[in-house]
Amino acid sequence: MTVDERLLVRKRKKARTIRLFRKIHRQTAVFLFVAFFIMAGTGLLLGWKKNSGGILLAPTEKGTSSNMAEWLPLDSLTNLAVTFLHDSVSASLSPEIDRIDVRPDKGIVKFTFTNHYKGLQVDGATGKILRVEQRVADLIEHMHDGTILDRIFRTGNGIFKLIYSTVTGLALLIFTITGVWLWLGPKRLHSMKQPGKR
Numbered sequence: 001m002t003v004d005e006r007l008l009v010r011k012r013k014k015a016r017t018i019r020l021f022r023k024i025h026r027q028t029a030v031f032l033f034v035a036f037f038i039m040a041g042t043g044l045l046l047g048w049k050k051n052s053g054g055i056l057l058a059p060t061e062k063g064t065s066s067n068m069a070e071w072l073p074l075d076s077l078t079n080l081a082v083t084f085l086h087d088s089v090s091a092s093l094s095p096e097i098d099r100i101d102v103r104p105d106k107g108i109v110k111f112t113f114t115n116h117y118k119g120l121q122v123d124g125a126t127g128k129i130l131r132v133e134q135r136v137a138d139l140i141e142h143m144h145d146g147t148i149l150d151r152i153f154r155t156g157n158g159i160f161k162l163i164y165s166t167v168t169g170l171a172l173l174i175f176t177i178t179g180v181w182l183w184l185g186p187k188r189l190h191s192m193k194q195p196g197k198r
Contacts, residue, residue, distance in 0.1 A: 042144035058133035063107025
């Protein structure tokens with residue numbers, strides 16, 4: 001086999017590889033368009049949540065005292081929050097607490113719940129409810145990472161989040177590899193000498 005023939009064989013192999021990568025790139029893009037659209041949109045919103053003017057993330061209130069020695073016990077604050085949730089927000093909302101966020105510098109305790117997106121900000125010293133918030137940023141975060149599906153189907157083990165994160169992560173990796181090859185491959189192909197030319 002001559003040098004020109006070997007070069008032609010190499011060029012054909014590279015061209016086949018480029019076509020294969022283009023096909024993988026295109027088919028993966030079509031299949032995962034919705035997932036990437038949701039991930040990109042929610043990621044953008046999460047980046048802006050602190051600068052949304054209270055739309056995505058409610059402002060943190062200020063309690064009467066930042067001295068925790070003056071605060072009510074945590075179980076008392078919890079009982080006050082759950083009672084307020086049922087009496088003043090909605091009796092149908094689950095009282096199961098997901099997180100208790102203690103903010104000594106602000107003098108408050110934030111309560112977030114497991115089965116809905118209502119939140120309460122409570123004065124640590126007086127137990128007064130300072131704000132009832134709709135936790136939009138938590139909903140967006142759950143859409144972003146797939147947790148929303150586990151909540152809808154009540155799996156309790158995070159299987160949908162794991163599948164969603166794995167599929168979108170692997171797809172993004174495939175996009176990156178095939179995208180680089182689609183950019184680099186034709187450049188390398190064109191830089192090879194044409195058969196019969198020196």
